[in-house]
Amino acid sequence: MLEHPPRRHNARGARAGIVTVMAAKKKTTSRPRGRGGPTRLTADHRVVVLHGKEAHLRDLHTEALKGALAERFGEFETVRFAGADAALADVLDECRSLGLMQQHRLVIVDEADRFVSADTRPALERYAQRPSDSATLLLRADTWRRGNLDKAVAEVGAVVKCEALSPADAAVWAHKRAQKRHGAEFEPAALAALIDRVGADLGRLDAEIAKLAAMVDAGPVTADLVRQSVGLTREEEVWVIQGRVLAGSAEPALAAVRESLGPSKQPPALVAYALIDLARKLHTASALLRRGVPEMQVSRQAKIWGEAQRPILAAARRAQPADLASLLDDAVETDARCKTGRADPARALEALALRFASL
Numbered sequence: 135m136l137e138h139p140p141r142r143h144n145a146r147g148a149r150a151g152i153v154t155v156m157a158a159k160k161k162t163t164s165r166p167r168g169r170g171g172p173t174r175l176t177a178d179h180r181v182v183v184l185h186g187k188e189a190h191l192r193d194l195h196t197e198a199l200k201g202a203l204a205e206r207f208g209e210f211e212t213v214r215f216a217g218a219d220a221a222l223a224d225v226l227d228e229c230r231s232l233g234l235m236q237q238h239r240l241v242i243v244d245e246a247d248r249f250v251s252a253d254t255r256p257a258l259e260r261y262a263q264r265p266s267d268s269a270t271l272l273l274r275a276d277t278w279r280r281g282n283l284d285k286a287v288a289e290v291g292a293v294v295k296c297e298a299l300s301p302a303d304a305a306v307w308a309h310k311r312a313q314k315r316h317g318a319e320f321e322p323a324a325l326a327a328l329i330d331r332v333g334a335d336l337g338r339l340d341a342e343i344a345k346l347a348a349m350v351d352a353g354p355v356t357a358d359l360v361r362q363s364v365g366l367t368r369e370e371e372v373w374v375i376q377g378r379v380l381a382g383s384a385e386p387a388l389a390a391v392r393e394s395l396g397p398s399k400q401p402p403a404l405v406a407y408a409l410i411d412l413a414r415k416l417h418t419a420s421a422l423l424r425r426g427v428p429e430m431q432v433s434r435q436a437k438i439w440g441e442a443q444r445p446i447l448a449a450a451r452r453a454q455p456a457d458l459a460s461l462l463d464d465a466v467e468t469d470a471r472c473k474t475g476r477a478d479p480a481r482a483l484e485a486l487a488l489r490f491a492s493l
Contacts, residue, residue, distance in 0.1 A: 175199040177206035179291035180265035183246070185278035186296030190336035192274055195294055196242075203240060203270060210238040217245035217275070222254045226261055229269040239269040246273035255283055262286035301439035304334035311343055312355075318347035323357035323441075330373075330440030331364045357441075372400045376412040377442035379490040380449050387491035391483050402479035406469040409486055412446070413462040416493075419450035420458050449493045461489055 175182060175198050182199060184192045203210050213228045220243055228241045243249050250258060250273065263286050265271065270291075284293050299307060305325045312318040320328070320343075328346075332338045342364050346355045349363065378390035394400045418436040423429075429447055433439065438446050450458070468486045471477035 173292060173294050175202060175292060175294075177202045177270075179270065180267070181262050181271045181273075181287045181291040183273045183275075183278065183284070183287055183291075183293040184296055185247075185273075185275045185293075186298075187276055188296045188298045188336060190340065191296035193337075195296065196272065196274070199270070199272065200240065203238060207238040210240055212240045212242065215241070215243045215249070217243050217247065217249035220249050222249075222257055225249075225271075226257070229261065229271050230266050232268055236268070240272060241269055242272045242274065244274050245276075247275040247277045247279070249273070250275075250279075250283065255281065259283050259286050262290060265290050299334045299336070300434075301329050301334050302434060304336065304339060305329050307336065308339050308343060311340060312347060315340075316344060316347035318343070318350060319354040320346075321354045321356055324355045324360050326440050326443070327357045327360040328364060330442070331360065372404050372408050373442075375405065375408050375487075376415075377445050379409070379412070379487045380442075380445040380493065382491065384488055384491050387487040388484055391480070391487045395480055395483070402472055402483060403469070405483055406465070406472060406479075406486075409483070409490070410462070410465040410469060412490065413458065413465045415446055416450050416453065417455060417458040417462050419447060420453055420455045423447075423451055424455065449490075453493045461493075464489065 173195070175195060179199070182195075184195050186192065200212075215225055225241060225243060228239065232239075259282055261271075262283065287293050305328075308325055308328060309320060312320050324346075328339065328342060332342055346359060346363060349355075349359065372394055375390045375394055379387040381387065391405065394405050395402060415436045415438050419432050419438060422432045422435060427435075432447065432450075433443055436446075465486060468477070468482050472479040472482055
């Protein structure tokens with residue numbers, strides 16, 4: 135698919151530009167997946183709303199829609215508006231007027247939550263009831279207020295939530311993305327390590343998957359390759375402490391705290407928070423396991439993901455819920471003492487780490 139550079143349209147100040155898109159033969163577009171399952175946008179959709187905090191999902195849905203339009207129409211124009219500055223009359227005029235050489239037109243309004251208001255909503259509802267056959271209106275927004283407009287859009291198009299995925303759902307997405315887009319296989323441990331380092335940000339995941347896939351000539355991507363090639367941000371490094379303090383001996387637990395406070399220069403409050411969070415996970419997991427809840431469900435409810443999952447579940451099985459409740463209280467108290475100057479943060483956090491190591 136080729137895109138020509140945008141050009142300004144002098145007659146309308148709010149119009150950001152026109153892009154002419156031409157179809158490439160056999161262009162394939164990955165189907166994005168949200169929490170509600172796969173949503174396939176087609177050239178028959180006259181009005182589409184993409185809303186949610188996951189910008190990468192919005193981008194993937196947009197590319198899928200462009201691919202469908204290119205396959206149907208061959209060429210089409212793309213007109214972009216910024217929601218804060220767009221005038222309703224300009225947007226609807228672009229939808230209703232014929233494009234260059236009677237081409238189909240894709241009209242995109244970004245920050246649509248600032249465009250759709252009490253003043254513009256009734257006219258947009260009327261347009262959605264009788265949309266132009268020569269245009270596709272795409273509204274994209276971080277946030278969205280549901281109403282009658284959604285019902286009208288659903289009759290002629292689609293309203294798609296692009297919500298942030300949980301770590302477990304992001305791992306499933308990454309596995310399928312690696313297979314379909316890059317022809318790469320990831321070991322389960324490699325996916326866990328990748329989620330540990332990148333989190334559920336699909337944009338970052340996609341970039342790292344592409345990089346890792348290019349590094350492997352044959353065979354699957356391994357956890358070791360992920361650890362060697364995907365770095366942690368300074369903020370993310372502190373969470374590695376959760377697995378290390380459960381190693382079962384004092385030396386790695388103390389080393390984890392000292393490295394966090396020393397070379398990594400993590401604030402003591404952040405290290406304390408990571409340990410409080412670990413105590414909470416252990417207490418929740420221990421109680422659920424003793425009720426016979428399956429490990430997969432325990433991990434989901436206690437929010438235990440990545441490489442720390444195995445040591446946390448193992449410690450939760452060994453320890454008693456009452457002991458873990460006491461450990462959680464101690465972790466909270468340690469944090470309070472450090473913040474109020476009643477304890478030296480390094481020594482207090484080392485002592486707390488030894489409590490975890492003894493589980």
